[in-house]
Amino acid sequence: MKLEKSKKLFEEAKKYIPGGVNSPVRAFKSVGGTPPFIVKGKGAYIYDEDGNRYIDFVSSWGPLILGHANDEIVKSIEETAKRGTSFGAPTQLEIKLAEKIVKHVPSVEKVRLVNSGTEATMSAIRLARGYTKRNKVLKFEGCYHGHFDSFLIKAGSGVMTFSIPGTPGVPEDFAKLTLLAPYNDIKTTKKIIEENEKDLAAVIVEPVAGNMGVIPPKIEFLKMLREETQKRGIILIFDEVITGFRIGLGGAQKHFGIIPDLTTLGKIIGGGLPLAAYGGKREIMDHISPVGDVYQAGTLSGNPLAVSAGLKTIEILEKLEKEEKIYEKLSKNMEKVAMGIEENFKKLGLKFKFNHIGSMGTLFFTEEDVVDFKSASKSDTKLFSKYFHNMLEEGIYLPPSQFEAMFLSMEHGEWEIEKFLEKNFLSLKKIKGA
Numbered sequence: 001m002k003l004e005k006s007k008k009l010f011e012e013a014k015k016y017i018p019g020g021v022n023s024p025v026r027a028f029k030s031v032g033g034t035p036p037f038i039v040k041g042k043g044a045y046i047y048d049e050d051g052n053r054y055i056d057f058v059s060s061w062g063p064l065i066l067g068h069a070n071d072e073i074v075k076s077i078e079e080t081a082k083r084g085t086s087f088g089a090p091t092q093l094e095i096k097l098a099e100k101i102v103k104h105v106p107s108v109e110k111v112r113l114v115n116s117g118t119e120a121t122m123s124a125i126r127l128a129r130g131y132t133k134r135n136k137v138l139k140f141e142g143c144y145h146g147h148f149d150s151f152l153i154k155a156g157s158g159v160m161t162f163s164i165p166g167t168p169g170v171p172e173d174f175a176k177l178t179l180l181a182p183y184n185d186i187k188t189t190k191k192i193i194e195e196n197e198k199d200l201a202a203v204i205v206e207p208v209a210g211n212m213g214v215i216p217p218k219i220e221f222l223k224m225l226r227e228e229t230q231k232r233g234i235i236l237i238f239d240e241v242i243t244g245f246r247i248g249l250g251g252a253q254k255h256f257g258i259i260p261d262l263t264t265l266g267k268i269i270g271g272g273l274p275l276a277a278y279g280g281k282r283e284i285m286d287h288i289s290p291v292g293d294v295y296q297a298g299t300l301s302g303n304p305l306a307v308s309a310g311l312k313t314i315e316i317l318e319k320l321e322k323e324e325k326i327y328e329k330l331s332k333n334m335e336k337v338a339m340g341i342e343e344n345f346k347k348l349g350l351k352f353k354f355n356h357i358g359s360m361g362t363l364f365f366t367e368e369d370v371v372d373f374k375s376a377s378k379s380d381t382k383l384f385s386k387y388f389h390n391m392l393e394e395g396i397y398l399p400p401s402q403f404e405a406m407f408l409s410m411e412h413g414e415w416e417i418e419k420f421l422e423k424n425f426l427s428l429k430k431i432k433g434a
């Protein structure tokens with residue numbers, strides 16, 4: 001595969017942008033090589049500067065559940081843009097999106113729109129602290145909640161890819177307020193909550209971990225979190241930036257029937273534009289300014305273009321769910337992927353693990369079950385890099401890190417899945433031969 005133009009552009013980009021990218025994992029540092037520079041996308045496909053075409057399983061890291069450049073979404077953005085791109089004043093569109101979120105996400109009675117997932121989790125934590133008048137936060141190893149100071153401690157995702165234990169730039173005094181527990185570990189977590197009950201403002205968790213690769217939760221683990229926090233007036237925050245409108249219209253909380261106090265959303269609710277949100281119980285949300293005294297604001301918050309893209313995305317999902325049970329369909333497609341991978345393993349005598357739930361999945365290059373950060377870390381990242389490049393060479397675009405999720409969209413049909421499995425076989429075979 002030719003990547004001449006991308007190589008040149010990458011060198012050019014590095015002159016002006018740190019590492020040539022505006023978000024670290026895009027730079028391919030952990031897998032090596034040159035990231036293709038993308039010119040366009042349509043449906044399940046993206047195209048790079050050198051004219052290569054790929055079946056895209058990154059889906060912009062989650063948002064594009066309807067695929068690239070969906071006609072209705074593009075039209076909605078265009079029409080909105082003609083009337084102006086930003087007002088910094090309230091619009092009716094924002095009510096419509098807020099209404100949809102409140103309707104679908106069980107824990108959300110009121111919602112505030114922001115511009116990124118990072119902003120959503122950061123604001124939710126401030127609100128939890130302001131509301132409870134406590135300072136400590138408990139998070140789980142390998143869960144990623146954006147790049148806010150409190151969360152960059154064993155944070156999975158990019159931080160995990162680069163093996164940074166935390167990051168310079170986060171003051172120790174700040175880090176001390178963040179407690180850590182192993183994901184899915186009921187006993188340890190319960191003990192930490194008990195020991196810190198007077199100081200804990202919030203427990204924040206990805207109800208399905210997606211940023212150390214996909215790790216589904218033990219339902220008992222989520223139940224325990226709900227019970228132990230409820231007893232003690234600790235705010236339970238589900239970070240559903242990935243899982244919101246991905247596991248179902250009501251997110252993971254609806255799927256598992258466990259309702260947190262606050263929820264953060266992002267990715268899909270922006271339909272590919274910068275938009276995120278945090279919401280929850282009315283009583284808690286009314287502590288945000290201007291009603292309450294916890295301050296949070298944003299010049300471009302509730303931006304009309306982003307809101308129109310998000311609203312249209314949810315409207316389409318509602319329609320697809322009603323007419324053809326889109327979420328069941330997406331799950332079934334991922335099930336096909338999983339079964340195909342297992343078959344390929346069998347043919348090749350391999351015993352790696354493919355974790356998946358709904359339309360998200362990760363192939364871990366380890367033979368042990370992956371249930372937490374520790375077991376995920378046992379993956380052979382060198383093998384992953386080889387697999388990744390073999391797949392890219394074959395026109396399959398995967399996240400360039402072992403510790404990320406691949407996503408299916410409604411544009412990934414039988415043909416794309418078949419191609420994926422065929423290339424998966426070839427790529428694994430090459431690794432074995434090497």
Ligand SMILES: *Cc1c(COP(=O)(O)O)cnc(C)c1O
Nearest residue numbers: 116117118144145146239241242
């Ligand atoms: C992506 C992600 C974030 C951060 O969202 P950004 O929009 O990248 O700031 C937070 N939490 C989870 C679970 C995520 O997957």
